Amino acid sequence: MLTVTSDTLRAIAPRFSGDKAARQDEILTRINDELATTLERYAINTALRIAHFLAQTAHESAGFRTTEEFASGDAYEGRSDLGNTEPGDGMRYKGRGLIQLTGRANYRAFGEAVGIALEDEPERAAEPALSLVIACEYWRRRDINAHADRDDIIAATWAVNGGLNGLDDRRACLAKAKAELARHLFAPATALPVLRQGTRGPVVARLQHGLREAGITVGLDGDFGPGTKAAVITFQNQAGLVADGIVGAASWARLARNEPANA
Template sequence: MIPVDGDFILSVAPRFSGAKAEAQMRIVGQISAIFAPTLASYQINTRLRIAHFMGQVTHECAGFRTTEEFASGAAYEGRSDLGNDQVGDGKRFKGRGLIQLTGRANYRQYGKKLNLSLEDDPNIAADPAISLKIACEYWRTRKINAVADLDDLIRATKLVNGGTNGLDDRRKYLQKAKRALAAIEGIRIAFNEGEKAVIVRRGSFGEKVGDLQRMLVDKGYAIGIDNDFGAGTEGAVMDFQKRNGLKVDGIVGKATWDKLGAKS
């Protein structure tokens, strides 16, 4: 499993300031720890597949700063092709998700696939973690992995968008993702087939990092708990690894989690 996380996402996505930056950090922070295992569970697990996924998704969700369409959705009112057959369906089933789910029919379809009540409660599609699953499920349903394997940006874009809107933007993010993945290729961690352990390392952030920091504090390490894997946390991890006969690399994978006593 390639250890892609919030740090990786931000190395590909554009950077913002003010409220836009806060929105981006909220979304990325909530999916940082689950990003790699979620992608892996959908076989988005090679450099090309992850790079193409990032190229498409980064454009679709405006650089990870929204999981909901900016427009009201009124333009979809009465769209029978989207299954909007009740008054108010346009706004109710507006685009949500990292790859935007639009229309009652699609909410119903993906709700069944994911065992979620998306049709009854469409707003949950905007939850960052669920948004990620929706995007991955869409990716699998449209068989985009096979296109990514061929490194075919145009075909992948058509499968996601229906056309080639934003092609230059998608190409830019694809190239950034390829460079970022090449840079972290050297710290890949091998897991037994079927394992979905979360990997965190310097630059990671989010709730899983906070869990790690609390465990280290419980072990007697004097570090802050701020959900941000910085130099202090890395130093504590490396010391813990050394004291417990683990590989001293500062990367928290399954072996380190197990020694810390994390529940699977």
């Protein structure tokens, strides 16, 4: 899996000052230790899936500076569709989390899913590490990985937001996320391994990025399957190399000509 830390999130998020910067730093610091393992547990583990998840959560959390909506929650009072049937439920079950959980019924359902009685302790949903888990659980329930695999920000945004609010900012965050992940994927390496069908991991994602930069259509999942092998053969034929579908030194060298300038 790609290495994702709070520094990755900082590279995507806007810069703040004063109290806003302090709150952002607190949230990112407290998320850091759980970030990689939580993403892996929810299969948010390819470059596209991670990029889309980070882009959506960056927007939803106002640049990772809040895990609780700014409004009071009074607008949700009496919303039976959210399970808010008791006086004060609107404010008690206001939006919390990196992707905001709203309403008594949702607090109950997600609490059961993550093994914490959120209906009884709704404020806990704003805890940074738990807010990450809640966002991942929401992501899984809506099968947003499928939209990310297609690089479909419209569908991903609709699944998260129920509309297309903030689409321009989500696009900007996605571009930053992709650039930051690509920077790690294309970091200089003293030696790149020979790759063939059956190989998996970040180095395969690097290969797939390189093929895309060369204009070859290929998935970006870190899995050297038949589709990636076909893409490699296409590239090798175009480059005048031995078209055996195996990526060795000659193929890496030709791909390097198409990599980002900071590689």
